[in-house]
Amino acid sequence: MDLYKRYVDVVLIQKKSGGIVPLYVCWENGKKYKIDRIISAERRASPVGGCGMRYACMIQGKRRNLYLEKDRWFIESLQP
Amino acid sequence: MQHLEYNELMNDKIIFHIDINHCYAQIEEMFHPQLREVPMAVGGHEEKRHGIILAKNGLAKKAGVKTGESLREAYRHCPELLIIPPHYDAYLYYTSEVKKIYAQYSDCIESFGLDEAWIDYTHSKQLFGEAEAIGHAIQDQILRELGLTVSVGISWNKIFAKLGSDFKKPSGFTIITKENYKDLVWPLPARDLLYVGPATERKLYARGIRTIGELAQYPVMHLKKAFGVVGEMLSDFANGRDTSSVSKQGIQTPIQSVGNAMTMIHDVDNLEDVRPVYYVLAEAIASRMKEAGVEGDVIHISFRTAKLNWCGKQRKIAQPTNVSEEILKEIMSLLEECYDFEEPLRAVGASVSGLRFTRNHRQLSLLQDEEKHEKALRIDEAMDAIRAQFGFHSVCRACMLLDRPLTDFNPKGDHVIHPVGYFQGRKMIPNGPL
Incomplete structure (x- = not known):
């Protein structure tokens, strides 16, 4: 399965305790995808290039890896 | 696998030297994995003639490309070589992330450039266990979290640890002990x-x-x-x-000199034409010295001719200075004395050493025009203030407009990575603590 690196907008909550929780991934066509569950959050390098804090998320019943790379987000996407 | 006692004697240290393999090129590959499939190198701007190979990937190395050679030479070895311009901000960021991983295992970390560091693991052994296992754990963690490979050398002294990390690349792991150093080193x-x-x-x-x-x-x-x-x-x-x-992490050794160098956009064959270039360098040096709160009394120039020969000369001056006009005056005088422009100049550099902290008082000189000194200092300070607020190109001296392409560079802003020496300002004492 080929994966592609796509930078995306993310709606998140900045917690008063200092952490962040991503809530929605915003696609280019304006569609927002709700992040149903975060399975894990750990520092990882991505096979599509880049590295950062990897949030393994459940979105619409599928697992997707969302990365916070320095100060922006990308997702390992199935679409180029 | 070598299972040897590292600190048999009480005073034996456990030193790691870790080197990020072909650092700049590897960071580019980490961002764009497809670059691993082609011979690629990170290089300067060819059109501005800063064209040397800064780092190359494995395929470029196989093709005979060497770090430090000109882009032209590199293309001769490998015509299909892909040159990527450097992204220093990314290199600074990711190498600092690598060092944060080292910091999880020891507070004694000494950087040697961006991509290399020594780590004193002697006392951490009580906390984390055997050095060999931790060396592998650090290697794995850096690969897993940052996608970068590193080579590790472990020994009882810094020199052999560094030789150990150079032994095998990429992802090398070498332990040099008192038992095997004669065979390995x-x-x-x-x-x-x-x-x-x-x-x-x-x-x-x-x-x-x-x-x-x-x-x-x-x-x-x-x-x-x-x-x-x-x-x-x-x-x-x-x-x-x-x-x-x-060195302990975070300890900064005092700076020994402040300098800048530049390869010019075209060769220069007379003193007058090189003067504006040295003016830009002198301004950058003076500005950095003022920021650091130092002044110096040894002026050093260096230059490379069109045939790539390096020359240099230095002079001690009577009064320490951090004023660009005074630094330039000495630079030009040194250049006039030691070079006759038999060959045109390709690259020029200057530095000021013999540094001391700037004092509030100043020994007045009978021979120097103090009013002129004050005026030149005020001009420097005004220009620095304007540039800090409105950007580097917001103000310049009129002489720099004579050949704008030649002087259109910002040595202070463009060069954020400074080479470091092994001694980092410490005294060289053979067979003794530094």
Whole structure:
């Protein structure tokens, strides 16, 4: 399965305790995808290039890896 | 696998040296994995003639591309070579992330450039366990979290630890102990040792010294006679008697000199044309010195001719300064004295050393025009303030407009990565603590 690196907008909550929780991934066509569950959050390098804090998320019943790379987000996407 | 006792003696240290393999190129590959499939190198701007290879990937290395060679030479070795312009901000960021991983295991970390560091693991062993396992754990963690491979060398001194990390790349892992160093280190060529450059190598060769082992066994007194204090130091290095310690993380050694160099956009064949270029460099040096709160009294110039020969000269001046006008005056005088423009100049550099903190008071000179000094200082300060608020290009001296492409560079802003020396301002004491 080929994966592609796509930078995306993310709606998140900045917690008063200092952490962040991503809530929605915003696609280019304006569609927002709700992040149903975060399975894990750990520092990882991505096979599509880049590295950062990897949030393994459940979105619409599928697992997707969302990365916070320095100060922006990308997702390992199935679409180029 | 070698399971050897590292600190059999109480005073034996456990030093790691970790080197990010072909650092700049690897960071580019980490971002764009497809670059691993083609010969690629990170290089300067060819059109601005800063065209040297800064780092290359494995395929480029196989094709014969060497770090430090010109882009033209690199293309000759590998016509299909892909050159990527450097992204220093990314290199600074990701190398600092690598060092944060080191910091999880020790607070004694000494950087040697962006991509290399020594880590003193001696006392951390009580907390984390055997050095060999931790060396592998650090390697794995960096690969897993940052996608970068590193080579690790472990030994009881910094010099052998560095040789260990150079032993195998990429992802090398070498332990040099008191039992195996004669087998591993001594057959290596003498030039692999820190502080043995081409000139020293030639001199050693003339004495029949080709390997580190031959250097180690050569009588110290002869080396001292030939190379001075450096000879004694090299003998200690070759015998594993380097006792220098790894600096604590965050400790900054005082700066020894402030300098800048620049390859010019075209060769320059007379004193007047090179003057504006040196003016830009002198301004950058003066500005950096004022920021650091220092002034210096040794002015050094260096330049490279069109045939790539390097020359240099220095002079001690009567009054320490950090004023660009005064630095430039000495630079031009030194250049006039030592070079006749037989060949055009390709690259120029200058630095100020003999630094001391700027004092509030100043010894007035009978010979120097103090009013002129004050005026030049105020001009420097005004220009620095304007540039800080409105950007580097918001103000410049009129002479720089004569050949704008030649002087259109910002040495202060463009060069954020400074080479470091092994001693980092500490005194060189053979066989003694630094």
